[in-house]
Amino acid sequence: xxxxxxxxxxxxxxxxxxAVAMALAPDNLRLPEGLRVSTVARGSKxxxxxxxxxxxxxxxxxxxxxxxxTLTAESVF
Numbered sequence: 107x108x109x110x111x112x113x114x115x116x117x118x119x120x121x122x123x124x125a126v127a128m129a130l131a132p133d134n135l136r137l138p139e140g141l142r143v144s145t146v147a148r149g150s151k152x153x154x155x156x157x158x159x160x161x162x163x164x165x166x167x168x169x170x171x172x173x174x175x176t177l178t179a180e181s182v183f
Contacts (some may be wrong), residue, residue, distance in 0.1 A: 109165050113154040115176060123147040130177035
């Protein structure tokens with residue numbers, strides 16, 4: 107089944123958004139087949155898009171991991 111999800115986090119400024127987006131980028135290098143994750147900073151927002159051709163459980167686990175990594179990156183601030 108093909109699924110998509112988008113996570114948008116807003117920060118005080120673009121500098122913080124860029125830092126969080128850069129911290130998340132290394133997690134996007136080696137992904138299972140059928141899974142695409144992209145994270146970009148847009149102004150003061152970080153936009154992460156997840157596309158999956160697979161199981162719902164995989165999508166939920168990916169989103170959980172993405173949010174956990176986001177919280178870790180935010181804790182630096």
